[in-house]
Amino acid sequence: MKGFPKCIKRIKMKKQLSFFIFISIAAILLLGYFYLEKKIYDQSAAVFLFVLAIMQVFVLQYFLKNQLKNVVIEKNLRIRVKELKESLDYADEIANQKSIYLANMIYEVRTPLNTVLGMLNMLRQTELNSDQTAQVEIAEYSSKHLLQLVNMVSSNQEVSEKDLELNLQTTDLKTDLSQLFKILEYQAWEKGLEFEYKFISEEKGKFLVLADSKRIQQVLVNLINNAIKFTNAGKISVIVDQSVGIDNDQIITFYIKDTGIGMKEEDVKHVFNNFDGVYANKIKKDYRGGGMGLSISHKLVDFMGGELKLESKENEGSTYYFSLQLKKTLNVKKVEETSKPLLATKFNVLIAEDNRMNQKVIKFLLEKQGADCTFAKNGLEAVELYKILDFDMIFMDIYMPDMDGYQATKLIKETDKYYINKTPIIGVSASAFERDIEKAKLAGIDDFLPKPIDVLKLKDLLEKFASIHY
Numbered sequence: 001m002k003g004f005p006k007c008i009k010r011i012k013m014k015k016q017l018s019f020f021i022f023i024s025i026a027a028i029l030l031l032g033y034f035y036l037e038k039k040i041y042d043q044s045a046a047v048f049l050f051v052l053a054i055m056q057v058f059v060l061q062y063f064l065k066n067q068l069k070n071v072v073i074e075k076n077l078r079i080r081v082k083e084l085k086e087s088l089d090y091a092d093e094i095a096n097q098k099s100i101y102l103a104n105m106i107y108e109v110r111t112p113l114n115t116v117l118g119m120l121n122m123l124r125q126t127e128l129n130s131d132q133t134a135q136v137e138i139a140e141y142s143s144k145h146l147l148q149l150v151n152m153v154s155s156n157q158e159v160s161e162k163d164l165e166l167n168l169q170t171t172d173l174k175t176d177l178s179q180l181f182k183i184l185e186y187q188a189w190e191k192g193l194e195f196e197y198k199f200i201s202e203e204k205g206k207f208l209v210l211a212d213s214k215r216i217q218q219v220l221v222n223l224i225n226n227a228i229k230f231t232n233a234g235k236i237s238v239i240v241d242q243s244v245g246i247d248n249d250q251i252i253t254f255y256i257k258d259t260g261i262g263m264k265e266e267d268v269k270h271v272f273n274n275f276d277g278v279y280a281n282k283i284k285k286d287y288r289g290g291g292m293g294l295s296i297s298h299k300l301v302d303f304m305g306g307e308l309k310l311e312s313k314e315n316e317g318s319t320y321y322f323s324l325q326l327k328k329t330l331n332v333k334k335v336e337e338t339s340k341p342l343l344a345t346k347f348n349v350l351i352a353e354d355n356r357m358n359q360k361v362i363k364f365l366l367e368k369q370g371a372d373c374t375f376a377k378n379g380l381e382a383v384e385l386y387k388i389l390d391f392d393m394i395f396m397d398i399y400m401p402d403m404d405g406y407q408a409t410k411l412i413k414e415t416d417k418y419y420i421n422k423t424p425i426i427g428v429s430a431s432a433f434e435r436d437i438e439k440a441k442l443a444g445i446d447d448f449l450p451k452p453i454d455v456l457k458l459k460d461l462l463e464k465f466a467s468i469h470y
Helices: 003-036 042-124 130-161 173-190 213-229 278-287 293-303 356-368 379-388 405-413 416-421 434-443 455-469
Strands: 169-171 194-201 209-211 235-246 249-258 309-313 317-328 347-352 371-376 393-397 425-429 447-450
Touching (some): 213 249, 213 293, 213 317, 317 356, 356 371, 371 379, 379 393, 379 405, 393 405, 393 455, 405 425, 447 455
Parallel strands (some): 194 235, 347 371, 393 425
Antiparallel strands (some): 169 209, 209 317, 235 249, 249 317, 309 317
16 A cells, blocks of 8 residues: 555656657647748747757656656565565464474473373372372372463464364363362462362253363463462452353353452453553563463453453452353253242343343343343443333443443433432442442442342342332
8 A cells, every 4th residue: 555655656757747748749849830930030949949958858857767766666675575575484484493392392391291190190099198198199289280381381372373173072061170170279379379169050950061171171271370370469269150051051151350460441451462562561571471371262262152351450350251152961851940030020121231141141040030131232322222211220231342331320320311210220240349349339330249140149139129119
């Protein structure tokens, strides 16, 4: 596109030169006519032709100078293009060499590490006293941690270089992930951090799901490793919510919460793009790495049909979460619901939530209680829907694009409809930080519902505000 204006300039110059030549020829013909008709003298005709010749020399010189300049520029551009192509080929060659080197290094580390783990396992089979057992256990956990890090580097490299493929298999996520969390738990303990993990599941029976357990674990390893890396004191919490089942599908939501350094609102927008900017340099300097696995994790979650989200407060902590809709693989006998919906009469709820999977979760939970749900994908849309439709309650996600929950709440409360109806507004967030709750109160939000959504808490809110409404 940069060469386009130059091309136009050349065309204009050629047109101008053609016009000048045309005028010159016309002037010479006119001069010849006047000379033949004896209307001008020999001396005048000679002077005119001399001036015209000088003008033509200057014009041609100017044109040839520019033509030569363009030729030089084109030649330089060709040379530069050739140099860039050679540089690109060289960069590709270096990248391939680095990939080969990394693959060889991983192999060289993994081979003796597997031997160490095998020998430790054999040692555990011998007669050991309590101190020796504890020492072997520590060595085993440390070796597994190192192996897990090596595998993480290898998997991330594979994702960045190759086309993604999912290997869906019948999976017991609780069993697979419990083993992973125990290794990561030891890693957190080494840094003096608390580490807790819990599974929230249906009580109607055990079932398995079709999932790529390796990819899910890869995402969790990246996220939890970053949570540990960027947390100097406090706790890492991991929640796997398997409580929402819709027909033959199961929506599983993963939450990774920490009490670490957090980040500013403007940095959150770029967090999945390899931490670009000044913030990245500070992170890389202070924490020996900039969370490069986050962009890989974002890509993997998107490929599995979910969306990786982040809520963070500087100096308070961060919460990463994502949901996946997976197929159940065992036909569990459906248990008839004995409990009646909480809401006996028509109850219209507006839900402002930008994440499609989260929309399904809260819709399922609210409809079980007898509510009719209408969705807005951002705060601006929620305000417009509130103006034209009637709602008995609003569930307002705090962090949304275009307009967040605080701004939307403020605008809703300024409407004449709110002045009359006093519609309850419930703030919803995966990061129930103290500052969030305080800011929600100042914004006029009536109550707060943290994610993952606790069904009992949801029922309490519906009972509380539905009774006020009626």
